[in-house]
Structure formats: C-alpha cells, structure tokens
Amino acid sequence: MIDFGTVVPKVADALFETLYMVTAAFLIAAVVGLSLGIFLFATRPGQILGNRAVHFVLNFVVNIFRPIPFIILLVALTPVTRAIIGTSIGPSAAIPPLAIAGAMGIARVAESNLVAVDPGVVEAAEAMGARPLHILFGFVVREAFGPLLLSLTFISISLIDATAVAGAVGGGGLGNLALTYGYQRFDWAVMALIIIVLIVLVQCVQFLGNWIAKRFID
Amino acid sequence: MSDRSSASAAAASSAAHEQTGPAGASATTPGTPATPGTDRIVLSGVSKTFTTKQGATTAALDDVNLSVGAGEIFGLIGRSGAGKSTLLRMINALERPTSGTVEVDGVDLAGVTGDRLRRLRHGIGMVFQQFNLMNSRTVYGNIAVPLQLAGMKEAQISARVSELLDFVGLGDKAFVKPRQLSGGQKQRVGIARAIANRPSILLSDEATSALDPQTTGDIVALLRSVNEEFGITIVVVTHEMDVVSRLADRVAILSAGRVVETGEIQQILSRPAHPVTAGLVESYTRTALTEAEKTQLRGEFTDHRVSVTVDDTLVGTPVLSRLARAHAVDFSIIQGGVARVKNHPYGQLSLALYGEDRAVEAFVAELGAQAEVIRW
Ligand SMILES: Nc1ncnc2c1ncn2[C@@H]1O[C@H](COP(=O)(O)OP(=O)(O)OP(=O)(O)O)[C@@H](O)[C@H]1O
Ligand SMILES: [Mg+2]
Numbered sequence: 046m047i048d049f050g051t052v053v054p055k056v057a058d059a060l061f062e063t064l065y066m067v068t069a070a071f072l073i074a075a076v077v078g079l080s081l082g083i084f085l086f087a088t089r090p091g092q093i094l095g096n097r098a099v100h101f102v103l104n105f106v107v108n109i110f111r112p113i114p115f116i117i118l119l120v121a122l123t124p125v126t127r128a129i130i131g132t133s134i135g136p137s138a139a140i141p142p143l144a145i146a147g148a149m150g151i152a153r154v155a156e157s158n159l160v161a162v163d164p165g166v167v168e169a170a171e172a173m174g175a176r177p178l179h180i181l182f183g184f185v186v187r188e189a190f191g192p193l194l195l196s197l198t199f200i201s202i203s204l205i206d207a208t209a210v211a212g213a214v215g216g217g218g219l220g221n222l223a224l225t226y227g228y229q230r231f232d233w234a235v236m237a238l239i240i241i242v243l244i245v246l247v248q249c250v251q252f253l254g255n256w257i258a259k260r261f262i263d
Numbered sequence: 264m265s266d267r268s269s270a271s272a273a274a275a276s277s278a279a280h281e282q283t284g285p286a287g288a289s290a291t292t293p294g295t296p297a298t299p300g301t302d303r304i305v306l307s308g309v310s311k312t313f314t315t316k317q318g319a320t321t322a323a324l325d326d327v328n329l330s331v332g333a334g335e336i337f338g339l340i341g342r343s344g345a346g347k348s349t350l351l352r353m354i355n356a357l358e359r360p361t362s363g364t365v366e367v368d369g370v371d372l373a374g375v376t377g378d379r380l381r382r383l384r385h386g387i388g389m390v391f392q393q394f395n396l397m398n399s400r401t402v403y404g405n406i407a408v409p410l411q412l413a414g415m416k417e418a419q420i421s422a423r424v425s426e427l428l429d430f431v432g433l434g435d436k437a438f439v440k441p442r443q444l445s446g447g448q449k450q451r452v453g454i455a456r457a458i459a460n461r462p463s464i465l466l467s468d469e470a471t472s473a474l475d476p477q478t479t480g481d482i483v484a485l486l487r488s489v490n491e492e493f494g495i496t497i498v499v500v501t502h503e504m505d506v507v508s509r510l511a512d513r514v515a516i517l518s519a520g521r522v523v524e525t526g527e528i529q530q531i532l533s534r535p536a537h538p539v540t541a542g543l544v545e546s547y548t549r550t551a552l553t554e555a556e557k558t559q560l561r562g563e564f565t566d567h568r569v570s571v572t573v574d575d576t577l578v579g580t581p582v583l584s585r586l587a588r589a590h591a592v593d594f595s596i597i598q599g600g601v602a603r604v605k606n607h608p609y610g611q612l613s614l615a616l617y618g619e620d621r622a623v624e625a626f627v628a629e630l631g632a633q634a635e636v637i638r639w
Contacts, residue, residue: 165395169456172355172466173409174384188399261399263440 052235055222060242062136063218066208070143071201077144078151078200079193081107083186085152086159093177110149115207118142119214136218139211147204154196158189191262198254202247209243219243303464303496304331304354309363311349311520323349325520327363336490336497338511338528340504340543345517347500351466354498355387356380367464385413388457388495392469394449396441402428402452403437409459427455431485447478451485458489465489467499471506483509504543508532508604516540533574533609534635551611552598557639560613564597567616567623572635573601578608582633590626592618 081103087093088100110118119142123133126141162185170184186193212220219239227236311324323346331337339347352358353365356372365372367383375383388409396405403424410420428434431451441449450470457465467486471479483506490497499510507514508528515525518539524531535541544551552560552570561568577583578601587594599612616623630636 163393163395165391165393166397168357169389169391169395171357172384172387172389173412173456174381175412176381179412184397188397190399 052238056219056235056238056242059217059219059222059239060246063205063208063212063220063246066136066139066143066211066216066218067201067204069140070147071197071204073140073144074147074151074200074204075197078148079155081148081152082155083159083181085156086185087181089160093181107149107152110145111153115142115146116210116214118146119211134215136216139208139216139218143204143207143211146207147200150200150203151197154200155189155193158192158196159185161192162188191258194254194258194261198251198258201250201254205243205247205250301332302330303333303335303368304329304498305364305366306330306350306353307364307366309350309353309360309365311346311353311358312361322520324353324360327517327520327522329515329522329525331496331498334490334494334496335513336486336499336511338507338514339498339500339517340502340507340514341517341539342502342543346520347502347517348468350517351468351498351500354464354466355384355389385409385460386462387464387466388460388462389466390450390453390457390468390470392472394441394446394453394473396449396452396456398440398442401438401440402433402444405441405452406455406459409456413460423459424455427459431455445478446474447481450474450478450482454482454485454489458493458495461493463495465495465497467497467501469501470499471503472501479503479506480509486510504532516543529574529604529607529609532604533572533607552613556598560597561639564615567620567627568597568613568639569616569627569630570599570611570613570637570639571630573599573610573612574608574634576633583630586626586629590618590622590629592616592622592626 084094085100085103085107088096088103090097090100113121119139122142122145126138127133129141130138132138166184166188167180170180175183208216208218209220209223212218212222213224215221219242223236223239226232227239306327306329309324309327310322313321313323315321327346327350329350339350341347349358353360353372354367356365356375359373367387370383372380372383397408400408406424406427407420410423415423424437425434428437431454433448433451433455436444436448436452441452444452450473453470465486470486471482474482486497486499487510489495497510499507501507511528513526514528514531515522516531516537516539517523518537523537524535524540531540532544535544541551557568571577571583583594586592594614594616597613597615599610599614601608601610601612603609616626618626627636627638
C-alpha cells in the first residue's frame with residue numbers, strides 16, 4: 046500500500062522543483078530562442094536583414110546544439126553551469142543546460158514558423174510603405190503568432206521531458222524521485238503516482254498553449 | 264509629392280477625358296514619351312534582367328516605353344510570364360529596372376529611397392491576385408494598417424474605415440477575420456485597404472484572376488467606381504481580355520517582355536495589329552477562325568470565303584446587304600459574332616459568297632474599301 050502521508054509531500058516537493066526548473070529554463074529559452082529565431086529568419090538571403098554570412102554562422106551554432114542528446118549536453122556543460130550557478134548539483138544547476146537546449150529548439154521552430162508566413166503579406170506591407178522592422182514585427186511575427194505559441198508549447202513540454210533526464214544526474218524534481226523510488230527501491234506505486242502527475246502536467250501545459258494560441262489563430 | 268494636389272489634378276484630367284472621349288485620348292501615339300503634366304507614369308526604355316543563383320538570366324522586360332495619363336484606367340495584358348507583374352511592380356519600386364527610367368509625377372524613382380520611397384508608396388495603392396490580407400487581423404484591422412502607417416489618429420481611422428467599408432459594401436463585416444470571407448469579399452477588403460490613404464494611383468495585379476465570372480464582374484465594377492468617384496489613376500494587369508475590355512481606356516500588350524502594341528481598347532479589339540494581340544483577342548471573342556478551322560472549312564464551303572472585321576461602318580447600316588444586292592452576290596454566315604466595347608461594336612464575320620466570280624471580286628473590292636476583308 047502507498048503510504049500517502051510520506052509519499053504525497055515528496056511528490057509535491059518534486060513537482061515544485063520540476064516546475065521551477067521548467068519555468069525558469071523556459072523563460073530564458075523563450076527570450077533567447079525567439080530572438081535567435083527572428084534573427085535567423087531576418088538574416089536569410091532576401092529577407093530584410095539578409096546577410097548570408099551572419100545567417101550561416103547562426104545556423105551553424107543552432108545546428109551544433111540541436112543533435113546533441115540532452116544528457117550529453119548536460120554533462121558537457123558542467124563547467125559552464127558551475128561557473129554560473131556555483132554548483133553542478135540540484136534543480137538550479139539544471140537550468141543553464143535546459144535553457145540552452147530549449148533556446149536552440151525554439152530558435153529552429155520559430156524560424157520555420159516565420160518562413161511559413163505568406164510572402165504576399167510581406168509584399169503588401171512593402172507596397173504600403175512599411176519600415177523593415179515594422180514589416181518584421183508588425184506583419185511577419187504577428188501573422189506567425191498563433192503557430193509560434195504552439196511551438197513554444199511544444200518546446201516547454203520537451204523541457205518537462207528533459208528535466209527528468211536532469212533529475213537522473215542529481216537535478217532533483219520528478220525525474221529524480223522516479224529514479225530513487227522506481228529504479229532503486231522498486232516502489233511501483235510511487236512510480237504510478239509520478240507518471241500520473243506528469244501526464245496531468247503535460248496535458249495542462251498543452252491545453253493552456255492550445256487555448257492561448259487559438260485566440261490568435263481564429 | 265503632395266497627395267491633395269495630385270489627386271485634384273487627376274480628377275480634373277479625368278473630367279477632361281469624359282468630355283473628349285476616346286477620340287481625344289487616341290491622340291497619344293503608342294510608345295511616345297509623354298508630355299510632362301498630363302502623364303502620371305512614364306516608363307522609358309525599361310529593361311529588367313533577373314539572374315538566378317545558377318547564373319542563368321531571364322529578360323523579364325525588354326526596352327519598355329509606356330505612359331499612363333492622369334485619371335486613366337490603363338490595362339496591361341499578356342500571357343503568363345510576359346512580364347506584366349514585373350512591369351507593374353516598377354511603378355511603386357518593388358522592382359527596380361536594370362536599365363531605363365520609371366517616372367511617377369515627373370519624379371525619377373531611381374533616386375527615391377528610404378523615407379521618400381515609403382511616402383511615395385503611401386500614395387500608390389496595390390491590390391493582389393491572392394488578396395495578401397493579414398489573417399491575424401480583422402477586416403477592420405486590415406483596412407486600418409495603411410492609415411496607421413500614415414500616422415492617422417485612432418478616432419479618424421475608425422471613421423475612415425467605416426466609410427471605406429460602406430464604399431466596398433462590407434459594412435457588416437468589420438470584425439470578421441478574412442478567412443471567413445469569400446474570395447470576392449476578400450478582394451473588396453483588398454481594394455478598401457489599397458485606397459484607404461486616398462492614393463492617386465492604384466495598381467492591380469490580376470485582382471480578379473482568382474474569382475468566378477460573376478464576382479469578377481462585381482470587382483470590375485468596383486474598380487470602375489474607384490476610378491470615377493475618386494479620379495484615381497488605375498493600372499490593371501490581367502491575362503483576361505474580358506476584364507480589360509470592360510475596364511481599361513487604353514491597353515498595352517506585353518509579349519516576352521516587350522510591349523508589342525499599345526492603343527485604345529476598342530481599336531485593339533477590332534483591329535489588332537500584332538499577332539500576339541490577335542491571338543489574345545481571338546481567344547477572348549472566339550469570333551475569328553483559326554488557320555486549322557479555315558483549312559477544315561475550305562472543304563465544306565467550296566465557293567468564295569471571306570472574313571470581315573466588323574466595326575461601326577457595318578453595324579446599324581445595311582452596307583452588307585446593299586453591296587450584295589448591287590453585285591448580285593449572295594452570302595451565308597460561316598461563323599462570327601459582334602459585341603460592344605465602350606459602346607462601339609467590334610467583331611468578325613466569316614462569310615461564304617455565292618455568285619459569278621467577277622461579281623464576287625467586285626463585291627469584295629468594294630466591301631474592302633470600307634472594312635477589313637480577308638479572303639481565304
Ligand atoms: N524575382 C525573380 N527572379 C527571377 N526571375 C523572375 C523573378 N520575377 C519574375 N521572373 C521572371 O520574369 C518573367 C516575367 O515574370 P512576371 O511575373 O512579370 O510575369 P507575368 O506576366 O506577371 O506572369 P503571370 O501572368 O504568370 O503572373 C518570368 O519569366 C519570370 O520567371
Ligand atoms: Mg504576374
């Protein structure tokens with residue numbers, strides 16, 4: 046039988062740690078990733094800041110991080126994490142690698158969301174005499190807003206996923222708890238509870254993301 | 264460029280057009296550089312070459328000379344790839360010529376960049392085949408965009424937008440998103456947006472090509488009233504002869520980047536001088552016979568066969584029957600038709616002639632003195 050008296054507070058603490066890591070990493074990733082994605086788009090040849098060299102470099106940077114499995118990135122970034130956070134263990138230490146992985150993901154999907162905007166809208170904006178930055182933000186980003194929100198939702202769910210990996214190497218959170226109870230103590234009841242909490246969490250995030258995006262898409 | 268003065272100049276000259284009618288306007292010789300003051304848009308020796316990444320070059324425009332008068336509706340017609348869009352986009356400098364000059368109201372666009380270019384564009388509206396509306400904004404929001412760009416206050420914007428919505432007949436659709444509109448309604452929004460800033464020039468790139476014939480008629484009528492009510496000079500690009508015939512005062516025919524013919528619409532329709540024009544007119548009217556059809560019909564009608572171009576001289580007067588009676592020639596109709604464009608008849612009749620050979624010769628000679636007659 047599950048000893049709710051001791052298990053529930055543990056799961057609750059772990060959930061808060063996960064939420065803390067995901068929220069902090071997501072906020073940083075969103076700011077960095079969206080900026081990078083918009084810049085990636087704007088420097089494409091033929092776009093308003095069209096610059097083949099800058100675009101190539103940015104693209105290269107994003108492409109370096111994208112294929113690295115998160116666990117390897119996490120370990121590889123240990124010195125960076127220690128320099129920023131002061132430690133490489135605990136929930137806070139998971140934030141830099143999560144934020145970097147999230148930012149690169151957001152940059153890539155944001156760029157493709159922006160590329161998908163009807164070039165006719167840009168043509169109309171130019172014909173109306175809009176300034177380049179206005180065209181970028183007032184037309185292209187605005188038109189892509191709904192899809193961008195769905196992309197952010199998608200990446201935030203990948204971050205929940207990645208926190209579990211971070212937990213495995215001492216990052217805390219639900220992943221860490223699942224590992225201690227499920228893997229080391231074979232306590233399937235706690236595992237089940239953690240899985241249910243994760244499912245509910247992911248569903249809530251997806252629902253919220255869809256709900257907000259829908260207001261912009263329809 | 265001052266909007267107010269150019270708009271009133273346009274209105275004045277459009278009134279002049281009304282009085283003199285087509286005959287007055289036909290004084291402009293095709294391709295002749297225009298007199299300053301009467302022409303809004305002048306292209307001189309404009310060429311445009313596109314170079315692809317692979318290094319291949321396309322001559323989209325080749326030594327184009329054109330002028331568009333104030334208050335005029337000018338048609339640009341040609342087959343796909345002829346360079347129509349490229350030419351139209353020169354007028355608001357979305358496209359720059361490789362050589363030659365584009366002048367709008369006497370200003371060479373080559374020297375116009377940055378803020379000056381943006382201000383110029385506030386005075387030139389544009390409508391597109393695919394409407395190019397923002398899906399993230401309502402109808403109201405879409406029409407408000409150019410007004411916001413011009414720095415208008417929110418209170419004035421709302422008054423102006425409702426005025427425009429009434430003009431295009433969408434008064435009840437202000438807060439609907441474009442995706443909920445039909446194609447014709449979307450184009451009405453496109454037109455309202457294009458004229459929101461009271462431009463003096465409107466560029467239309469295949470505005471009706473995505474629409475059914477009925478809706479095309481409605482949009483053509485709307486563009487006409489934009490021209491008549493506000494004196495806006497309109498340049499319409501289309502591949503539909505039907506659209507230019509109902510809309511344009513003058514047309515230029517583009518083929519492979521060259522203007523092969525320029526003239527009054529009814530002159531172009533009744534007496535196309537260039538084979539490309541003839542082809543476009545033919546596929547529009549379907550009154551003329553193709554060579555293949557003629558070959559086939561020669562077997563069926565073994566006597567004398569002629570094709571007669573029909574215009575004012577043959578319609579409403581019994582010329583044909585009088586000549587036939589005078590020469591004791593009979594005729595029957597093989598194929599043909601007559602339509603009216605701007606109140607002038609045009610068309611073609613193919614006839615089989617019966618009678619003595621010499622009588623037929625004399626009939627054809629006398630008819631040929633009054634109308635264009637081809638024996639085949
Ligand atoms: N940006 C570009 N880069 C390369 N080639 C171009 C470009 N724009 C147009 N062209 C080429 O120039 C030629 C004329 O194109 P344009 O779009 O002006 O034709 P169009 O008459 O408007 O045709 P359509 O009726 O199909 O719209 C075509 O051969 C086209 O492929
Ligand atoms: Mg075109």
